[in-house]
Amino acid sequence: QVQVVESGGGLVQAGGSLRLSCVVSGGTFSTRHVGWFRQVPAREFVAAISGSGGSTNYADSVKGRFTISRDNAKNTVYLQMNSLKPEDTAVYFCAVSPVTDYRPSYVYSQTYYDYWGQGTQVTVSS
Numbered sequence: 410q411v412q413v414v415e416s417g418g419g420l421v422q423a424g425g426s427l428r429l430s431c432v433v434s435g436g437t438f439s440t441r442h443v444g445w446f447r448q449v450p451a452r453e454f455v456a457a458i459s460g461s462g463g464s465t466n467y468a469d470s471v472k473g474r475f476t477i478s479r480d481n482a483k484n485t486v487y488l489q490m491n492s493l494k495p496e497d498t499a500v501y502f503c504a505v506s507p508v509t510d511y512r513p514s515y516v517y518s519q520t521y522y523d524y525w526g527q528g529t530q531v532t533v534s535s
Contacts, residue, residue, distance in 0.1 A: 411435040411524040415503045418529030421493055429488040429529060431503030439481040442506040444516055445488045447499035448528070455501070456488060457516035464511050471497075493533045500528040 417429040431443065444457040456477040457466045465477050476489040486503065504522035508515070515521045 411441075411505055413503050413505055413524050413526035415501065415526040415529040418501060418531045420532045420534065423493060423495055423533055423535050425493050425533070426489070426491045427493065427531060429490065429501055429503075429531075431486040431488075431526060433484050433486070433503075433505055433524075436505075438484040440509055442508060442511050442516065442521075443477075443479065443486045444504045444506070444522055445477065445486075446502045446504060446519065447497075447531075448502065449499035452502070452519060454517040454519075458486060459511035460509075464513070466513050466516050468517075490531070493531075495533045495535045498531060498533050500530050502526055502528045 412434045414432045421427055440460045442459050445455040446452050447455050454468050458477045458479055462479045474492045479486040503526045505524040506522045
């Protein structure tokens, strides 16, 4: 059974930075693609990374400000968030996909992922 646990959320002023972590246990981590979504109030795609870390995709709203990365030795995916804006305030979720082929056109869809964490709150004050 795959378990997903996010951490790193908190309160930050606009222009500040946070780094979210997503630890995945169970399964073969290095073959699993991982995505970050946020919910306010609907759930929307933020970023995704392939199992090897060689491919990434971002929502237009976060390009140039957020960076997704992974450390397969630690079974962890990170989301570095810089230049935060009040509109980035949301609950951020990490999700793991069972699909072995990284399909950039699919990673934006929630149905691409089968395991989800409980979320971590990010609040950006103006």
